[in-house]
Amino acid sequence: MSASQKLASLRLPPLPTVGELIKLYNLRAEKQLSQNFLLDLKLTDKIVRQAGCLKDAHVCEVGPGPGGLTRSILNAGAADLLVVEKDSRFIPGLKLLSEAAPGRVRIVHGDILTYRMDRGFPRDISKKWHEDPPNLHIIGNLPFSVSTPLIIKWLENIANQSGPFAYGRTRLTLTFQKEVAERLTASTGSRQRSRLSIMAQYLCTIHSCFTIPGRAFVPKPEVDVGVVHFTPLVKAQIQQPFKLVEKVVRNVFQFRRKHCHKGIEKLFPEACRPEMTQEVMQRADVDPALRPTELTIPQIRALADAYAHLCTLEPDLQSYEFREELRLKHLSRQQGTPAATLADT
Numbered sequence: 001m002s003a004s005q006k007l008a009s010l011r012l013p014p015l016p017t018v019g020e021l022i023k024l025y026n027l028r029a030e031k032q033l034s035q036n037f038l039l040d041l042k043l044t045d046k047i048v049r050q051a052g053c054l055k056d057a058h059v060c061e062v063g064p065g066p067g068g069l070t071r072s073i074l075n076a077g078a079a080d081l082l083v084v085e086k087d088s089r090f091i092p093g094l095k096l097l098s099e100a101a102p103g104r105v106r107i108v109h110g111d112i113l114t115y116r117m118d119r120g121f122p123r124d125i126s127k128k129w130h131e132d133p134p135n136l137h138i139i140g141n142l143p144f145s146v147s148t149p150l151i152i153k154w155l156e157n158i159a160n161q162s163g164p165f166a167y168g169r170t171r172l173t174l175t176f177q178k179e180v181a182e183r184l185t186a187s188t189g190s191r192q193r194s195r196l197s198i199m200a201q202y203l204c205t206i207h208s209c210f211t212i213p214g215r216a217f218v219p220k221p222e223v224d225v226g227v228v229h230f231t232p233l234v235k236a237q238i239q240q241p242f243k244l245v246e247k248v249v250r251n252v253f254q255f256r257r258k259h260c261h262k263g264i265e266k267l268f269p270e271a272c273r274p275e276m277t278q279e280v281m282q283r284a285d286v287d288p289a290l291r292p293t294e295l296t297i298p299q300i301r302a303l304a305d306a307y308a309h310l311c312t313l314e315p316d317l318q319s320y321e322f323r324e325e326l327r328l329k330h331l332s333r334q335q336g337t338p339a340a341t342l343a344d345t
C-alpha cells in the first residue's frame with residue numbers, strides 16, 4: 001500500500017458534523033469554563049498541520065471538547081491519540097469518535113493539570129534528549145485560564161526532562177490568547193518582552209504559527225487567538241535550576257520600566273544590597289542601565305550565573321525573598337512586633 005493510500009485508509013468514515021454532535025448531545029458551551037469551540041474542520045486541519053507530520057504518531061490532545069481538532073488529528077494519520085477532557089458532557093461524543101477510529105483513541109476523563117502524562121505512553125517511544133524529538137506530540141485548544149499555568153508547568157518539566165518530556169523533546173502545538181502568544185515569542189527590545197518570553201525561549205525554539213480571529217470560535221471570545229509551536233532545545237540556553245532562573249527573571253521584571261539593576265537589588269537583603277548588586281552586575285558584565293525588556297537571553301544567563309555563584313558563597317541567599325520581607329514588615333507594623341521576630345517564626 002502506498003503512503004497516500006495508507007493515510008486515506010486512516011481517514012474517518014462519515015460522521016455527524018461537530019455542529020450536529022453539539023446539538024445531539026446538547027453541548028452548550030460553559031461560559032464559566034471558557035469553552036469556545038472550533039467547528040470549521042479546515043481551520044482545525046490547519047492547526048494540526050503546524051505540529052508537523054503525524055503519520056503513525058502518538059498524540060495527546062488536551063481539552064478535545066466536541067472533537068473538531070480530534071478529527072483533524074485522526075485524519076492526519078495519528079496512530080495513538082490520548083485525549084484528556086475534564087468535562088464529562090463530552091465523553092459520549094468522544095466515544096463515538098473512538099468507535100469510528102477503532103484502536104486509535106484513548107479517552108481520559110480528567111484534569112490535564114494533574115494528569116501523569118509520563119505514564120500515558122509506551123516507554124519504547126522515548127528518544128534520548130540530544131536525539132531528534134520522539135514521535136509524540138501534544139496538541140490543544142485550551143481555555144486561556146488553563147493554557148498559561150499549563151505552559152509554565154510544562155516549561156519546568158522541560159527543564160527537568162520530566163512529565164511529557166520524560167519521553168524526550170516532545171513537541172507542543174497550543175493555542176493562547178493572542179497577547180500571551182505575542183509574549184511567548186517576543187524578541188529583545190519589543191514591547192511584549194516579559195518573564196514568559198525569557199522562560200519559554202531559554203528552553204525552547206518557539207514559532208508563532210498564525211492568528212485565529214475570535215469570530216472563528218463558537219461562542220466568540222473577546223480576544224483573538226494565537227497558535228504557538230514549541231520544540232524543546234537540546235541544550236537550554238541557561239544552565240541553572242529552573243527555580244533559580246525563574247527567581248532572577250521575576251525579580252528583574254518586577255520593575256519593567258526601570259533600569260535592570262533595580263530588580264537585581266531585590267535579590268538581596270537590605271544589609272548587603274548595594275555590594276551584592278554591584279558584584280552581580282560586574283560579574284555578569286551587564287550594563288545596569290538597560291531596561292529588563294532590553295536584556296538578551298545571554299545577558300540573563302550571565303546574571304543567573306553570577307547570582308548562582310553568590311548563592312554558593314552565601315547559601316542563605318537562596319531562600320531570601322524581597323516580597324516576603326515586605327509582607328513581614330507590613331505584618332509587624334500592623335501587630336507592633338519587631339520584623340525579625342516574625343521572620344524567625
Ligand code: SAM
Nearest residue numbers: 036037038063064065085086087111112141143
Ligand atoms: N478542543 C475543542 C475545540 O477546539 O473546539 C474545545 C476547546 S475549549 C476552548 C477547551 C476544552 O478544554 C473544553 O472542552 C474544556 O472542557 C476542556 N478543559 C478545560 N480545562 C481542562 C482541564 N484542566 N483539563 C482537561 N480539559 C480541560
